[in-house]
Amino acid sequence: ILPQDDVAGPAPRHQTTQVMVGNVAVGGGAPIVVQSMTNTDTADVDGTIAQVAALSRAGSEMVRITVDREEAAAAVPHIRDGLRKRGITTPLIGDFHYIGHKLLAEYPDCAEALDKYRINPGNVGFKNKRDTQFADIIEIANKNNKPVRIGANWGSLDQELLTKLMDENTASANPRDARAVTREAMVQSALLSAARAQELGMPKNRIILSAKVSAVQDLIAVYQEVVRRSDYAIHLGLTEAGMGSKGIVASSAALGILLQQGIGDTIRISLTPEPGGDRTLEVQVAQELLQTMGFRTFVPLVAACPGCGRTTSTTFQELARSIQDFIRDEMPAWKTKYPGVEQLNVAVMGCIVNGPGESKHANIGISLPGTGEAPAAPVFVDGKKFRTLRGPGIAADFKALVIDYIDQ
Ligand code: SF4
Numbered sequence: 001i002l003p004q005d006d007v008a009g010p011a012p013r014h015q016t017t018q019v020m021v022g023n024v025a026v027g028g029g030a031p032i033v034v035q036s037m038t039n040t041d042t043a044d045v046d047g048t049i050a051q052v053a054a055l056s057r058a059g060s061e062m063v064r065i066t067v068d069r070e071e072a073a074a075a076v077p078h079i080r081d082g083l084r085k086r087g088i089t090t091p092l093i094g095d096f097h098y099i100g101h102k103l104l105a106e107y108p109d110c111a112e113a114l115d116k117y118r119i120n121p122g123n124v125g126f127k128n129k130r131d132t133q134f135a136d137i138i139e140i141a142n143k144n145n146k147p148v149r150i151g152a153n154w155g156s157l158d159q160e161l162l163t164k165l166m167d168e169n170t171a172s173a174n175p176r177d178a179r180a181v182t183r184e185a186m187v188q189s190a191l192l193s194a195a196r197a198q199e200l201g202m203p204k205n206r207i208i209l210s211a212k213v214s215a216v217q218d219l220i221a222v223y224q225e226v227v228r229r230s231d232y233a234i235h236l237g238l239t240e241a242g243m244g245s246k247g248i249v250a251s252s253a254a255l256g257i258l259l260q261q262g263i264g265d266t267i268r269i270s271l272t273p274e275p276g277g278d279r280t281l282e283v284q285v286a287q288e289l290l291q292t293m294g295f296r297t298f299v300p301l302v303a304a305c306p307g308c309g310r311t312t313s314t315t316f317q318e319l320a321r322s323i324q325d326f327i328r329d330e331m332p333a334w335k336t337k338y339p340g341v342e343q344l345n346v347a348v349m350g351c352i353v354n355g356p357g358e359s360k361h362a363n364i365g366i367s368l369p370g371t372g373e374a375p376a377a378p379v380f381v382d383g384k385k386f387r388t389l390r391g392p393g394i395a396a397d398f399k400a401l402v403i404d405y406i407d408q
Contacts, residue, residue: 024061039279150208186213241270255289311351323348346365
């Protein structure tokens with residue numbers, strides 16, 4: 001028997017300064033927060049309300065909207081009102097680039113309605129006016145008691161800072177490769193901007209930092225360095241992660257490693273949606289990443305075997321999918337009705353090889369008949385055989401048993 005110390009686990013969370021974003025705590029030991037971003041035109045009030053509502057219903061605990069022009073800034077208070085009327089209080093974050101200082105100054109209702117402002121230190125203003133424009137945003141944030149996220153991004157890095165570091169590197173005795181200098185520029189861009197915000201009177205408990213890169217190894221290195229040098233609350237995300245499985249794998253690999261090292265207070269999985277695809281997938285992936293790593297629980301987990309030549313038909317895949325979708329769809333209602341329901345483990349297995357064993361580990365599990373087995377599906381509850389289901393109604397019968405189990 002292995003001693004308890006040999007059981008691997010995540011490193012202790014990096015101690016950061018807690019920031020309140022609306023009613024949500026970020027950092028300072030608070031649960032890791034899931035956030036997402038809309039892709040509607042913010043000037044489209046109804047469309048944006050609908051998408052924020054969908055993201056929020058899917059479990060996004062904060063939602064960012066772009067505020068890129070006057071029409072968008074003018075729409076923000078109406079979006080906030082519309083959400084309130086629907087009973088949605090999810091904090092709204094305004095994403096500002098280039099002219100954020102102007103929009104926030106000219107649309108005070110927008111500045112008031114948002115719960116946090118995202119500033120990109122690489123494009124907050126135009127050359128040599130940058131500091132004034134950055135200062136303007138910080139002043140408005142201070143006046144409204146709003147936190148900011150200072151979000152450096154590999155794709156819009158502060159060119160002045162990068163050039164300065166490149167020149168210093170070339171002149172140094174031991175020059176490093178250009179990629180290492182770019183990583184350093186990312187770290188410094190975030191940290192110097194945060195220090196400047198503090199000089200301008202913004203307290204540390206209203207500053208969140210991010211430094212997003214699109215390459216996994218660079219992202220890990222940059223965030224490790226940011227937290228080594230500071231204790232600001234940290235927003236994690238791999239930028240431009242990509243579409244489909246590539247985006248999910250790259251984000252999970254990068255964020256999984258950082259989270260395991262105790263780094264990260266809030267996460268966003270940035271996925272490029274398939275045409276007509278569901279924006280809420282990024283929320284689902286973020287939740288599943290945190291849940292599979294044991295940081296939080298959001299929805300009951302469905303364990304399912306991959307299926308193989310022993311699975312007799314598509315019944316097994318259909319049942320696994322339908323149980324998973326059923327649980328996810330019911331969760332918003334279940335969460336209120338059954339506190340703790342997210343701890344539930346369900347197993348849907350394809351044959352007798354691993355079916356009964358895995359089902360016994362779950363709270364409730366079903367082992368479907370494989371090739372050559374009798375057409376019967378034993379159901380296990382709390383480790384013991386409970387009932388055997390047969391016939392064409394197995395899926396509906398099993399869902400009913402799941403509901404009975406939760407009810408009890
Ligand atoms: Fe195949 Fe059975 Fe294993 Fe599922 S449990 S992968 S059906 S052997």
